[in-house]
Amino acid sequence: MFSRKRPFRTLLRSRSQDAPVRSGRGVFTRRALVVMAVQAGVLGALGRRLYNIQTVEGDHLRQLAERNRTSKRLLAPARGTVHDRFGVALADNKVSWRALLMPEETTDIASVIERFAQIVPLDEHDRARIERDLKHVHKYVPVTLHEFLSWDDMARIELNAPSLPGVLVDVGSTRLYPFQDLTAHIVGYVAPPNEDDVAKDTTLSLPGMRVGRAGIEQTQESVLRGDPGSVEMEVNALGRVIGEIDRVEGQQGEDVRLTLDVGLQSKVLERLGDRVASSVVMDCRNGEVLAMVSTPSFDPSLFDSGVSHAQWNEWANDPRTPLVDKAVSGLYPPGSTFKPAVAMGALKAGAVTPQDRFNCPGYFDMGGVRFHCWNKWGHGMINMREALKFSCDVYFYEVARRCGMDPIKAVGNAMGLGVKLDIELPHVRAGVIPTPEWRQQHGFHWNGGDTVNAGIGQGFVQVTPLALATYVSRIASGRNVQPHLIRATNDQISGLASLDAAPAVDIPQEHLNVVRAGMFAVVNEQRGTAPKARLDLPDVQMAGKTGSAQVRRVSRALRESGHFNSMSLPWEYRPHALFICFAPYDDPRYAVSVVVEHGNAGADEAAPLAKQIMTDTLLRDPSNQSRPPGQTVAQAEPEQG
């Protein structure tokens, strides 16, 4: 206890000379009592507060509990829309209705569901889900009966409301893709978030939230999504909403405007028809992608509500790979379209000059192996321009042998081949320009024959249609253009829109001119490989390069039998047909690449397609228009649902 005489002196005393050595127990006891007093005081005060809350304020609070209580809910923000370069909506939001069932408001749930099914048919999948939801949620939480009701269904439900106790119609939003499969690979699609998404961002658990799963929807997720708002509601003791107190609107997602011209896109799709093919149309002055088609395609709106297993399996097992955007993810050997890159690489390395002539006897022997030219009679003594024009294989075997892979790779990469292009799409593949080091990293030995093969774009060389379009754009404009799809976000035009913003490529002008002249000859001169690509337009000429890429080695025995005809092969063994081109020749504006899978020959299959696509492009001239050619913006709007 405290010292009887002078408690404060005792408490304050720091040192006492004559006292025995103390263990501190006395001080401890006194101070522990102080601590205990504080503890008892605090707990007593808390008890008193509890008394106040539970009995004095109790009545008031009880009323709050029984009658009204506020409940805060988050509101899903409207997702930003995607437009083409002329403002035509490619991804839009549509008001949709869904039917909900309040389990607590009905006594006979089964019969209500039956009556509902007579108005809006429910399949087994729906019924199983409803049954599962009913078991798992509390009685005051609504269960979704049917999402995406049509206006008619909604009206019929409202009309039959008296016989459907507990059923109510809720307004939601659906993602709408007016052009469906036409823009599916570019715009992508949205789907309900999965558990991983929700773990990263809890606002995604809000009903109605969607996550971009492909294309622009995926890569521009942060721009399109927006911020959720909130609404504060009065809720009764059973959790039912009775009124709204406060509403904070969220920030709507920003709109994205693409460089695409959906009119041109549909023309390109029309031209490709039912081929398994891909084509990219680019403004070769600034890299704007005007059309990018990959066939076959798929309907993106199916993902919003969830794709059925059967549909998914059909897509996944289709050898024509409808879900893959071949323009950025499809890898093809470039075949002869690679020859301009080989030519520029050799010129830059000084291995050959444009005037050097080599003899083509129709074959090329190296290390005991005979490599054939596509023309078994040979092309004779030819220079670089002629070699490009005839697409002579032997000339480029020789060129590749002389300069080796490194300069070819350097120039190819500078032109956009074998590097990952920074376009606003997911799953963009880089492709490959092989070198001995690359081959060794994969644990193989590089043969001299591999160099020769790469010289004509066969063997290990792989590129995407987008890379080919970029490559031909850079040849045509001499500028290091970057392919891109986004023109503006929320009407703020982003960079690279101006026509000469891109720096010049690292290739001497005279080298480019040799290649351009060769490509001009391919299309416009006698004995060029692609006369079928000659434009029918007055005063406009196109330059291009064909390519036919073998997917299977042709055995010598077959070739020598003299009966070799690739059209007789099964479809999946036929060569791919490729064509790259730009026009007008004297003032390049557009670049086009076309790849037709197993199209057999570039000159016969891809070149005519490229000609038609280029004609369409030149006639529309989307880069120089402010609205779709021949239409007002209002007319260009597709019919809505």
Added chain:
Amino acid sequence: MNTFGFLKSDKRLLRAEPDFRPMARLLQVNWLYVLLVCLLAGVGYVALYSAGGGSAKPFAGPQMVRFGFGLVMMIAVALVSPRILRIMAVPVYLLSILLLGLVLRMGHVGKGAERWINLAGMQFQPSEFAKIGLILMLATWFHRIGNERMGNPLRLIMPAILTLLPVVLVLKEPNLGTATIIGVIGATLFFAAGMRLWQIVLLVAPIPFLGKFIYGHLHDYQKARIDTFLHPEHDPLGAGYNIIQSKIALGSGGMWGEGYLHGSQGQLNFLPEKQTDFIFTMIGEEWGFAGGIAVIGLLTTLTLGGMLIAMRSRNQFGRLLGLGIAMDFFLYCAVNLSMVMGAIPVGGVPLPLISYGGSAMLTMMFGFGLLMSAWVHRNERDPGFEDEDD
């Protein structure tokens, strides 16, 4: 280890009293106190049974299994001699600091703050462990110094650093609630160990001025961060919302409650975290003020009982150890109850032995084991000292 020279005197003690009879010591355990602890855990079981929607799953059952473990651990620790506890103080303290550092580096994010660490598949909160480590450490330190030398301010520098280290580390997690609790426990131990009043005055007086000075020199964003610490109710869906719901639920309980398993707010999931931080709200709603005040009474009995156990010890180590544990228990209760009743706006502090959670339960039972060790070994005297109040 020679830098911690205070261990020498313990060797002397070891020779003085070679008593190792576990059974005799088992009889010395304060079984009344153990009974009260079991009673509190029983209250927890009943409350968690209700929080689980009238089922032992998923909360009440596992919690009882943990309590069983905890009880065995408590009795086992109670039999450990203070000599051994003092030897273990340094490694335990260092380990707890190490774990705190670790949680900052690779903490598993739970509820926005890095407080959890995954240890062999078990979620583990090192700040709980750090409290025990600090109490052991300070009790050992002050035991070695003795009351006489507390007057020398230089002797207090080291324990001050030992206290601030876990406080700062926990504050960085950031967990203001637990950091404050650790700080207060440390300060109370300084006070009870016999820190001179002039030292206390000198230390406490400049704090308001210092705080103002530092706050004035902070960047705006740092100020904003402190404001969110102090006023979480500004967070629209955060602690403020929880507290409103909690008060409404308590109010609807009234004097006699809505009846066990019939609390509308709790049973309808309007109570957030009703099985952890807000378990007391559930009790108050279903059992009314009568039940709530009974639980507070039980908590008060355990707190003051712990203090009385501490006072009965004849050695400084036992006294400080007991006081530290009792203070820890008290602060848990006080902070949790204040939060539930909306008196202070902090979160993340459970109600000991009642809230669902293994880490807090096991550390608290370990603490009670230490308290019980102080009781069992209360008659071991400090050599060379004389108890003036005997």
